[in-house]
Amino acid sequence: MNNNEFVNQNIKPLNTKINSKGNLEISGCDLVELAQEFKTPLYVMDKNTLLKMAQDYKKAFSPYPKTKMLFASKALMTGAIAKILNEVGFGFDVVSIGEIYTLLNAGISLNNTSFNGNNKSIEELEFALDNNIDHISVDNFYELKILNKIAKDKNKIQRIHLRITPGIECHTHEYIQTGQLDSKFGFDLSMMDEAITLILNEYKNLNLVGLHAHIGSQIFETKVYDDEAKIVLEEIKRIKDKFNIELSEINLGGGLGITYTKEDNPPSVYEIAQVLINSINSNCERLNLEKPVLYIEPGRSLVCSAGVSLYTIGSEKNIEGIRKYIAVDGGMADNPRPSMYQAQYCAEIANAKKENKPEIVTVAGKFCESGDILIKDIELNSPKSGDILCVYDTGAYCYSMSSNYNRVLKSAMVLIENGKGKLIVKRQTLEQLVQNDVI
Numbered sequence: 451m452n453n454n455e456f457v458n459q460n461i462k463p464l465n466t467k468i469n470s471k472g473n474l475e476i477s478g479c480d481l482v483e484l485a486q487e488f489k490t491p492l493y494v495m496d497k498n499t500l501l502k503m504a505q506d507y508k509k510a511f512s513p514y515p516k517t518k519m520l521f522a523s524k525a526l527m528t529g530a531i532a533k534i535l536n537e538v539g540f541g542f543d544v545v546s547i548g549e550i551y552t553l554l555n556a557g558i559s560l561n562n563t564s565f566n567g568n569n570k571s572i573e574e575l576e577f578a579l580d581n582n583i584d585h586i587s588v589d590n591f592y593e594l595k596i597l598n599k600i601a602k603d604k605n606k607i608q609r610i611h612l613r614i615t616p617g618i619e620c621h622t623h624e625y626i627q628t629g630q631l632d633s634k635f636g637f638d639l640s641m642m643d644e645a646i647t648l649i650l651n652e653y654k655n656l657n658l659v660g661l662h663a664h665i666g667s668q669i670f671e672t673k674v675y676d677d678e679a680k681i682v683l684e685e686i687k688r689i690k691d692k693f694n695i696e697l698s699e700i701n702l703g704g705g706l707g708i709t710y711t712k713e714d715n716p717p718s719v720y721e722i723a724q725v726l727i728n729s730i731n732s733n734c735e736r737l738n739l740e741k742p743v744l745y746i747e748p749g750r751s752l753v754c755s756a757g758v759s760l761y762t763i764g765s766e767k768n769i770e771g772i773r774k775y776i777a778v779d780g781g782m783a784d785n786p787r788p789s790m791y792q793a794q795y796c797a798e799i800a801n802a803k804k805e806n807k808p809e810i811v812t813v814a815g816k817f818c819e820s821g822d823i824l825i826k827d828i829e830l831n832s833p834k835s836g837d838i839l840c841v842y843d844t845g846a847y848c849y850s851m852s853s854n855y856n857r858v859l860k861s862a863m864v865l866i867e868n869g870k871g872k873l874i875v876k877r878q879t880l881e882q883l884v885q886n887d888v889i
């Protein structure tokens with residue numbers, strides 16, 4: 451069960467337990483009944499868990515009052531989730547016109563939204579400016595040029611950050627620091643003088659107010675955040691000395707890891723916040739800089755542990771002495787992470803079981819790819835066809851990365867609130883699947 455106080459250190463959503471019927475429940479909501487009512491595969495989000503993590507983020511960064519929280523929408527973007535996060539004071543980091551449109555459709559203004567990405571189109575930038583986006587994180591020279599023209603044509607002065615590659619790359623425990631990173635994102639520090647000279651002398655419709663960096667995802671280290679803040683602030687100091695402008699905003703990205711399996715041990719959001727705040731305070735003092743507005747943009751750590759996926763087990767195949775496969779009614783189209791990068795998950799049978807016969811099986815998806823394996827070698831309690839399988843930690847980068855591969859319909863999503871499941875994304879229909887076909 452959940453003994454940890456911190457959501458991102460739990461495998462399961464808060465208040466996950468076996469109820470009196472012997473079924474799994476989350477926050478008083480029976481998962482087997484949810485599966486019966488809404489069918490499977492089904493994404494389930496627990497509002498309690500989501501709000502707890504949002505509150506922890508706010509509390510953890512409260513010692514630095516100039517913090518602005520943005521949710522990295524790429525992790526999970528639906529109107530209902532955006533509305534919940536907007537209501538508790540989060541803004542948004544968006545990367546496409548589709549994410550912007552989803553926000554507007556949910557009645558959320560862009561006055562606390564940052565638009566980043568390495569190849570935003572003219573249409574996307576125009577749409578963002580027309581809807582008064584707070585700022586654009588400009589990624590490259592091409593974008594500086596087209597954005598200035600768009601802003602000029604619209605008679606606007608657009609607030610921008612410059613996305614930089616700080617020379618830190620971090621994945622889980624591995625961490626490298628180099629002068630130059632082989633990354634498609636952002637300006638190398640060696641390109642900054644040219645970019646700033648262009649902005650100051652030619653691109654008069656751009657107002658450079660800050661720097662933006664993001665060093666990786668599913669990060670378990672704390673020291674990288676200290677290094678990141680130091681590098682970004684040293685660059686601000688260098689720009690101040692050379693160009694006589696002091697940038698007043700920094701965005702240090704997202705990246706905090708979560709616990710997918712027992713092997714994962716991410717720090718809590720409080721530990722990360724403390725490292726960042728201490729680093730900003732000490733580096734500002736050392737470099738004689740005003741304390742900047744701090745943007746952070748967590749994705750995975752905010753939503754992942756609040757989400758589970760429910761599947762129904764169908765066929766099985768036992769290869770004597772080698773492996774037993776059980777197949778579920780979803781797979782790589784609703785969760786591409788295992789087949790894309792061997793992501794690991796925990797799961798358990800959600801319905802009551804009379805027997806207690808643990809068995810090691812491999813959970814296969816239903817898609818026509820041998821690599822469509824959701825979980826390799828997991829112990830489940832006598833899995834049988836008809837059982838409901840609950841896969842944990844699917845709140846991030848599952849629905850948002852889902853596809854119609856094999857022309858399978860996209861799954862529905864429900865939100866658990868007040869002990870009940872409420873539909874927040876309808877299951878796609880066959881009519882919707884073919885509606886854009888031109889025959």
Ligand SMILES: Cc1ncc(COP(=O)(O)O)c(C=O)c1O
Pocket residue numbers: 522525543566663664666667668703704705706747748749750751
């Ligand atoms: C620029 C940027 N910010 C924030 C995030 C969110 O990262 P995470 O989901 O690991 O918190 C990402 C993820 O790739 C990103 O590219």
